[in-house]
Amino acid sequence: MSEHYREVEEAGFKAFNTVANSIKFNYNTILNYFHNRSTNxxxxxxxxxxxxxxxxxxxxxxxxxxxxxxxxxxx
Structure with missing residues (x-):
């Protein structure tokens, strides 16, 4: 998974970096939905x-x- 983040960072697109950082920051919460089908x-x-x-x-x-x-x- 970290390889994908690195590729996005190296691409130089700020919008993609913003999305990648959001996913990195909320990774466990995002996975929680798929494991437990729990949302807010x-x-x-x-x-x-x-x-x-x-x-x-x-x-x-x-x-x-x-x-x-x-x-x-x-x-």
């Missing part, structure tokens, strides 16, 4: 729900009540 889709979905909920209640002054409502609706 549930966390991303929950994050999207929080963002949608938050957009409905812009300007909330009472953060404690906001968090209470959030846990009652999504927990």
């Amino acid at each position: 889709a549930a966390a991303e979905s929950f994050n999207a729900k929080i963002k949608a909920f938050r957009s409905q209640f812009r300007g909330v002054k009472n953060v404690e009540f906001f968090l209470f409502r959030l846990t009652r609706i999504f927990a």
Whole structure:
């Protein structure tokens, strides 16, 4: 595998180097998907729900009540 990284680095294309570095940095996480079929889709979905909920209640002054409502609706 390292031979491929070296070839990409020697090619001199910055975009390829960026991709190669991203793969190198996230290598174990990428392989984890193929080993366990696990993703962070549930966390991303929950994050999207929080963002949608938050957009409905812009300007909330009472953060404690906001968090209470959030846990009652999504927990």
